Amino acid sequence: MSIRFGFFYALRAEVGAVVKSDAQMKNEIMEELLWDSTIKSRDITVRAHAGVVTLSGTVSCYAEKSAAELAAQRVSGVKAIAEELEVHNVDGQLQSDSQIAEAVATTLGWHVWVPSHIIATVENGWVTLTGLATWEYERHSAEHAIKYLTGVKGVSNNIEVKPVLMPGEVRHSIEAALKRHAQLDAENITVKTDQGRVTLSGQVRTWENRRDVAAAAWHAPGVTNVENLITVE
Secondary structure, eight states, rough: OOOOOOOOOOOOOOOOOOOOOOHHHHHHHHHHHHOOOTTOOOOOEEEEEETTEEEEESSSHHHHHHHHHHHTSSTTOOHHHHHHEEEEOGHHHOHHHHHHHHHHHHHHHHHHSSSEEEEEEEEEEEEESSSEEEEEEHHHHHHHTTTTTTTEEEEEEEEEOSSSOOOOHHHHEEEEEEEOOOTEEEEGEEEEEETTTTEEEEEEHHHHHHHHHHHHHHTTOOOOEEEEEEEEE
16 A cells, blocks of 8 residues: 655744643644544544654545644644545545546636646546646645545646746845735745745744745745745744
């Protein structure tokens, strides 16, 4: 049985912060998984060691897999996540790759933010997206649109962002955007740019803040790539 690892976020704890025991961390994550009504599976195993969490077991769909990872991120003290969950269809409902491909094509075609030239291929329920987008929100919208489809076991988003506009004052634009966000500590975030490539570093209070900073960076005209090295306190 193959195991696919999700993103592994190397995040460090702040010096002097309250450190939870492995057992406490595991229990709190299990409670969060039970609390989240979108997570139906009771076959998720949690392992925790020094803030590093491993999720394994089975879920019924790719959307539930994503929800489980987000649930673990919401627990304070989580520094890194290794995601080993596998998608197993429930009740013997099996969709062929051709059925999934048809559903994916229809969904992408009806989405107003997805470019018409995006191509999707399906192999054993795993969808790979390729093509070009002008903005990151178009790239993200394509993946988000299909993650809830029945039969989809995972998504590889290989859509490339190629802005029409050439990058100008990218760093200044991003820093100004961060300062406009009241919930973000802009002074604790460093932005470095190399043409359209952006590197973010620094510290934020929550995983949601970390995602918000990256999202703000992607909105700057001319950005082609964002490397998010921000750590969570």
